[in-house]
Amino acid sequence: NAGVTQTPKFRILKIGQSMTLQCTQDMNHNYMYWYRQDPGMGLKLIYYSVGAGITDKGEVPNGYNVSRSTTEDFPLRLELAAPSQTSVYFCASTATGFNYGYTFGSGTRLTVV
Amino acid sequence: DAKTTQPTSMDCAEGRAANLPCNHSTISGNEYVYWYRQIHSQGPQYIIHGLKNNETNEMASLIITEDRKSSTLILPHATLRDTAVYYCIVVDNDMRFGAGTRLTVKP
Numbered sequence: 537n538a539g540v541t542q543t544p545k546f547r548i549l550k551i552g553q554s555m556t557l558q559c560t561q562d563m564n565h566n567y568m569y570w571y572r573q574d575p576g577m578g579l580k581l582i583y584y585s586v587g588a589g590i591t592d593k594g595e596v597p598n599g600y601n602v603s604r605s606t607t608e609d610f611p612l613r614l615e616l617a618a619p620s621q622t623s624v625y626f627c628a629s630t631a632t633g634f635n636y637g638y639t640f641g642s643g644t645r646l647t648v649v
Numbered sequence: 650d651a652k653t654t655q656p657t658s659m660d661c662a663e664g665r666a667a668n669l670p671c672n673h674s675t676i677s678g679n680e681y682v683y684w685y686r687q688i689h690s691q692g693p694q695y696i697i698h699g700l701k702n703n704e705t706n707e708m709a710s711l712i713i714t715e716d717r718k719s720s721t722l723i724l725p726h727a728t729l730r731d732t733a734v735y736y737c738i739v740v741d742n743d744m745r746f747g748a749g750t751r752l753t754v755k756p
Contacts, residue, residue, distance in 0.1 A: 540692075569743070569744070571746070577748065578736065578746040578747050578748045578749055579693070579746040580746075581743060581744070581745060584743055594743065595745065624690060626692050626693070628692070628693075637683065637685075637695025637696075637698065638685075638693070638695060638744060639695070640692030640693050640694070641692055642691065642692050643690065643691070643692055645690075
């Protein structure tokens with residue numbers, strides 16, 4: 537099992553550019569999540585999904601979009617990158633229900649200049 | 650907002666038990682308490698979770714008070730590799746992280 541895989545690991549974007557952060561898991565987990573972590577801070581939930589075709593907003597969804605066409609993949613889209621989106625982005629997944637711990641990816645470090 | 654309160658930082662001597670407290674006075678009856686840790690800038694790592702009873706696994710023990718308003722994560726024999734930020738989370742519909750406790754294990 538690869539677990540949760542995030543790509544790319546690092547990326548530098550210019551203001552106004554767009555990009556997609558990829559997240560895939562091979563554990564057949566229904567629940568998937570995107571978090572961002574600013575320096576010295578805890579994680580903030582951006583979006584989450586409870587299954588293919590179902591997504592919902594978290595604490596800080598503005599400036600982001602997601603889709604969930606398959607169980608395995610949960611990409612995060614930034615349409616017009618802003619310096620405020622400079623952060624480390626983590627994807628996580630878990631099996632149905634909350635009796636299981638989340639499995640996190642290794643993160644994508646994004647810098648917007 | 651996170652539903653938990655944790656100390657900002659703690660120190661522990663290597664080989665000693667590390668006891669990390671967490672207050673969650675507004676916890677509801679069906680909400681679980683989860684603990685994660687984050688080493689450097691890695692993704693958070695699941696440690697343990699519980700509802701009412703105390704729990705133990707190969708990593709740690711979780712002690713939950715009878716009124717469920719607080720809990721303590723115990724690392725029985727802390728090592729230098731246990732230096733990390735530890736997050737206590739009360740799970741409602743999803744998992745919201747607070748600032749956590751920065752544990753430093755010292756030689």
